[in-house]
Amino acid sequence: MNRNNENYTFLFVTLGLLTAFGPFVTDFYLPALPALADYFRSSASMAQMSLTTGMFGLAVGQVFIGPISDRYGRRMPLLVSMAAFIVATALCIVAPNIYLFNLLRLFQGFTAAGGIVLARSIATDMYTGNELTLFIAMISAVNGVAPVVAPVVGGMLLDFTSWKGTFVQLLLVGAALLVLCSQVRESLPVARRSARGVLSAFAAYGKVFRNPKYVAFLAAYASSMLVLFAYISASPFILQQGYGLSPLAFGLCFAANAVGIGVGCAVAGRFADSYRGLRIGGGASVFMAIVTAAALWMKAPIAVVEPAFFLLMFAFGMIQPAGTSIVLDCERDNAGAASAALGASGFLMGGIVSPLVGIGDVFVACGAAVLLGAVSTAGFIRYACRRWPAA
Structure with a gap:
């Protein structure tokens, strides 16, 4: 697709809004x-278990929807x-009760997963290499808007309505995305x-996981x-209960930190070499994880x-x-399955x-979780980049 195309x-x-859908739901x-x-x-x-079930729904949904989209296309599964x-x-x-609510959160996460996995699959269908990295960096920056807006609006709504009001807003967001x-x-x-049937389409997972680079x-x-989900799940209790912030003040802090994610994504998109940007990001993550853990x-x-x-x-x-772009570039012929496994792995970690x-x-x-995550990330980046350096 030509970047001058009017669409x-x-x-x-x-696609930016769709990739933001998972964080927004969370x-x-x-x-x-x-x-x-x-x-x-x-x-x-x-109550926190509703966060976990939602994340598992987001993970499992991507595992199922990705291969289905390889067989039947992207548009219909998305709708x-x-x-x-x-x-x-x-x-x-x-x-009527927390148990059914948590079960329904699993279903809600499962359905929201379609937008996430299919947005990445559509981007992979249309772009390659550094162009794919740039496009993903751009939609990832849009992705940063959701965590900025979501907790602030959610905190403000609690001054006027119950938690149900926040879910009414989620319903309206879903309706708007359906129109788009x-x-x-x-x-x-x-x-x-894919020429395979629906069930055999899941065999694509065997192919992508036999690719050691992937x-x-x-x-x-x-x-x-x-790192991300340790911060997301702990921050309401650290900032609200530990430091006494109100829901709105917590939302503002959470929004500021989400801006940090968006700025980091934008900076990463400026690197001509995706591998170099990945290595620098891994090193920065370890340094900030040490600082954050010590502060906590x-x-x-x-x-x-x-x-x-914020800096973490x-x-x-x-x-x-x-x-993201390097992982997806490894398995272009099975983009749906590759994208699904990518997304599912993240939300499984969150769950x-x-x-x-x-x-x-x-x-x-x-503190222990962010440090473990950052060190593991840097270790895997170092191993993968040394074994499969940029062409």
Whole structure:
């Protein structure tokens, strides 16, 4: 696709919003977690479990939807996913108890996954190499808008409505995206689609995971998501309960840190060599993880912890565009499965780390998790880049 095409801007905005959909579904109601626990008269851990089930839904949904899109194209699965998301969100609003709510969050995450995996697949269908890295960097920057807007708006809404109001807003966002997606053209011609049946289409996962280069760079990407989700799941309790911030103030801090991700993505897009940008991002992530962990373990003032979080998210943002494009470039013939495994790995990491950072002292657990994630990320990046240097 030529960048001068009149549909370029529309495609860029639409795909950017779709990739932001997962973070938006996750982040929008973060300030409402305490209110959610009060409404259902449940423990904080049960309310936090809705975050975990949503992430698992986002992971599993991508695993299923990616190969289906390789067989039937991108457009129809995208429209079905968005329509189903609207239904799932409506059901969350009327859930009678926390147990059914958490189950419905799994369904909501599953349906939202379509937008995430298919946005990356559409981009991979249309771009290659550094052009793909640049496009992904651009939509990743748009992706940074969702975490900026979501918790701030969510926190503001809590002054006027209950947690249900935030889910009504999610439903409206889903409806708007469905309208936009109806205008997206099919990016995978029939001639390039998998000739296998639906069930056999899942055999594509065997192919992508037999590619050692794909697996190595995927491991680096997945490890980086440990850092992100440790921060996401722990920050409401660190900033609201630990430092006494209001939901709105927490949302503003969360938004500022999300800006760090967007700026990091934008900076990464300026590197002509994706591999070099990835290595620099990995090193920066380790350095900031050490600083952040030390600040948390010492329970430093918020004036120290908040800038540390910001710079940690900046380093995370530097890793994402290059890491994503290199992984997807490894398996262009199975872009749907490759994109699905990429997305699923991240949200699986989130589902695993979210409850763990709630064990014991959240300051200690969060610091340990971000440090483990950053060191693992840098180690995998170093190994993969040395074995498969840029051509």
